[in-house]
Amino acid sequence: MATQDELIITGARQNNLKNISLRIPHDQVTVITGVSGSGKSSLAFDTIFAEGQWRYIESLSTYARMFLEKLDRPDVDRLEHIRPAIAIEQKNPVRTARSTVGTTTEIADLLRLLFAKIGHPACPACDTEARAYHPGDVAEVLLKEHGQSRAIVLFPVDVKAGQDPASLVRDLVRRGFIRLRVRDEIVDVTAQTASEIASLLKDCRELEVVLDRLVLCQDDRARLVDTLETAFREGGGRCVAEIIGAGRRRFSQAYSCQSCGRTFETPKPALFSFNHPLGACPACKGFGNILHYDEDLIAPDRTKSLAGGAIEPWTKPSADWWQKQMLLAFKRRGFDIAKPYNKLTQTERKLLWEGEGKLEGINDFFEYLEGKRYKLHVRVMLSRYRSPVSCDTCKGTRLRPEALAVRV
Ligand SMILES: [Zn+2]
Ligand SMILES: [Zn+2]
Numbered sequence: 001m002a003t004q005d006e007l008i009i010t011g012a013r014q015n016n017l018k019n020i021s022l023r024i025p026h027d028q029v030t031v032i033t034g035v036s037g038s039g040k041s042s043l044a045f046d047t048i049f050a051e052g053q054w055r056y057i058e059s060l061s062t063y064a065r066m067f068l069e070k071l072d073r074p075d076v077d078r079l080e081h082i083r084p085a086i087a088i089e090q091k092n093p094v095r096t097a098r099s100t101v102g103t104t105t106e107i108a109d110l111l112r113l114l115f116a117k118i119g120h121p122a123c124p125a126c127d128t129e130a131r132a133y134h135p136g137d138v139a140e141v142l143l144k145e146h147g148q149s150r151a152i153v154l155f156p157v158d159v160k161a162g163q164d165p166a167s168l169v170r171d172l173v174r175r176g177f178i179r180l181r182v183r184d185e186i187v188d189v190t191a192q193t194a195s196e197i198a199s200l201l202k203d204c205r206e207l208e209v210v211l212d213r214l215v216l217c218q219d220d221r222a223r224l225v226d227t228l229e230t231a232f233r234e235g236g237g238r239c240v241a242e243i244i245g246a247g248r249r250r251f252s253q254a255y256s257c258q259s260c261g262r263t264f265e266t267p268k269p270a271l272f273s274f275n276h277p278l279g280a281c282p283a284c285k286g287f288g289n290i291l292h293y294d295e296d297l298i299a300p301d302r303t304k305s306l307a308g309g310a311i312e313p314w315t316k317p318s319a320d321w322w323q324k325q326m327l328l329a330f331k332r333r334g335f336d337i338a339k340p341y342n343k344l345t346q347t348e349r350k351l352l353w354e355g356e357g358k359l360e361g362i363n364d365f366f367e368y369l370e371g372k373r374y375k376l377h378v379r380v381m382l383s384r385y386r387s388p389v390s391c392d393t394c395k396g397t398r399l400r401p402e403a404l405a406v407r408v
Pocket of ligand 2: 281282283284285286287288289391392393394395396397398399
């Protein structure tokens with residue numbers, strides 16, 4: 001092990017410590033145990049944390065140090081490779097499932113600010129950094145990458161469901177836009193009859209309006225920027241540049257993935273808080289895990305049979321009806337009601353859990369009770385058969401995908 005990977009303590013004598021020397025590996029959980037009065041706190045708080053804190057404060061300016069408590073250095077010969085330390089004492093027991101080391105020490109608040117200020121969203125699907133474009137940026141890109149090429153500048157128009165294409169086109173013409181690009185074809189709508197337009201736009205979800213055809217050259221930059229400004233304004237912050245012979249480029253004024261067009265919110269501090277609806281993973285509500293009905297809790301003793309009370313919730317007097325109808329169904333099908341749960345066949349197990357037709361299974365039982373959650377005793381009972389599993393949507397990180405997509 002390289003020595004930087006561990007904290008080396010030599011000759012610690014703080015409080016009642018008897019000149020002890022030890023090494024503690026970094027990046028791992030280390031637990032200090034011992035009987036009362038053996039010096040656990042003297043080592044953890046009064047030596048390691050005290051020295052880490054002392055060195056941190058020493059690194060601050062004299063002015064900043066005026067506002068901080070003066071700390072005494074611990075009585076120790078040498079402390080090597082110590083990192084900035086935080087200490088959480090046990091005197092303030094944390095009871096909510098939402099508290100973490102990050103929230104208790106307020107480091108999470110600082111990280112949220114950091115991510116909001118300098119983070120950039122990246123598209124999870126394309127793995128490219130999302131960005132926002134302004135007309136000047138677009139002109140820059142086009143001139144740099146496609147200088148001297150001929151190009152068409154367009155803006156997209158969404159066709160809403162149920163919208164009359166004729167009135168949409170009339171509106172565009174009234175605003176001075178007469179050339180459209182529909183299904184890879186550029187058409188002059190003033191040269192078309194109403195029925196031709198209707199058939200052209202049939203089932204069309206998006207069409208594009210042709211704004212300008214031009215050669216991309218530095219001398220004409222002002223005209224290009226002008227056109228792009230109009231495109232962004234008319235196209236709801238979106239525009240398309242079709243470079244003749246080199247394909248299409250889409251640009252968006254909103255933070256968006258420039259390859260698939262998915263838009264992202266401008267990062268705000270609340271987006272990085274799992275205690276805030278804006279940031280919390282919608283699947284687990286920011287807890288990082290989801291409660292699911294646990295077979296191990298529902299059938300805790302798998303050597304028991306259905307008749308012998310294998311299904312624990314069905315042994316309660318209130319669930320008598322469920323137990324009886326299942327026993328009856330087993331008998332009718334010639335299944336052995338005295339067979340241990342762990343010996344049940346796939347078919348028997350499926351019947352037991354899923355039911356069949358009017359027969360209600362274990363899943364139906366819990367679904368029925370879910371509908372009665374407003375009763376406290378039902379909620380208490382349901383909680384006894386559920387256990388947490390790591391949330392699949394956020395992989396236990398507790399944040400929504402948009403927040404996880406932001407990188408620093
Ligand atoms: Zn994308
Ligand atoms: Zn989640």
